[in-house]
Amino acid sequence: MNIEVWIAFASAVLVFCIIPGPTVILVMSQALSHGKKSVFPLVAGVLAGDLTAMTFSLAGLGGILAASSELFLILKWIGVAYLIYIGCKTFFAKVDDAQESPKTSSDKWSMFRSAYLVTALNPKGIVFFVAFLPQFISPAKDFIPQIVILVATFIVLVALNITFYTLFAGQVRERVQSRNAKKWFNRFGGSALFGAGAITASLKHS
Template sequence: MPDLSSIVTFAVASVALLLIPGPAVIYVLNRSVSDGREVGLAAVAGLELGNFVHVLAATAGLSAVLATSATAFNAVKWLGAAYLVFVGLRTLATKPRVIAGDSASVSRRRSFSQGVIVNTLNPKVALFFLSYLPQFIDPDNGAAWTQALVLGSIFVVIGCLTDGMYALTASALRTVLLRGRTLPFVQRYVAGTVFVALGVVAATTKPSH
């Protein structure tokens, strides 16, 4: 088990990292503004489940394979990139519709599943945990895998809180957008462009070696 000082240092560093808007936050903001609070929170749950998959992979040493094997890295990279671009193009091709009240064009289940896929098939997340967790692991505090699992779980919990905050804040802005005719076009063009952009970014990710 990591000692208390390591946990506190890790938690503070993780909060700072998670508060910086990245692809996951952009996805949460997009889903929350476009489809409301519940769909946004479902996206958070999916993303953090994807993070936990990578925590388990890092604990088992599987993330190291992605870092050292170009074939494995490229397979995951292109699967994730292709999925993101597919979702983006499908969104751009969908005719916008006027939304009233709290109705959502994307279901909670789909938002959740997309979140899981977005993070699970993102090799950058695997490389992040592979490079980040070891900085806080001390061999004198027990088995490395136990420490990695504990620290990774803490990161996921903090991620739920910070991403949840973004989801709640963004969904509150949705009410303002619903007063006009802006939202349907935001859903189509902004959402579609964001997904395609994320796919392009994922496709340009390179192994660290």
């Protein structure tokens, strides 16, 4: 792969990462609720979700979604319902000492699962990979080395981006010790997830 092609791909991914979407809103709201120690399960969930979406795309589901408005709508509304569900849990969560960090495996698993499902079930993300990745793959060269480089680059940049957002929100959470402020962090995080659900609901099949 030419270095020029790789730089163009990395630059496009950076722009894609910087623009906040449902996944970024989710991880920031969860970090505001649980603190910066939630970074690992959230980042791991997002990366697993992106890998799943890319696998679906390469397997042909992205093309099916692009052609089928019904399947697109089904996945979209599943994602909307899940974002609203997580938003309600965050909005009405109680503030206590156990909430400061994900201390149990169930807490970590819950955050990993949330980040994974929101990322993997985003139909626009699956279709995006179908339209995006082929532009940087040369048919004159071996497919496997190219796709490995592109996927690895995408995963590293997404991991850095999500880690930054999560650490920032978690740091804000841990610097504020007021119980009332933490309650409002939960309210804000829950409201942000409702907003992410509304954004996802507005997605249209093209």
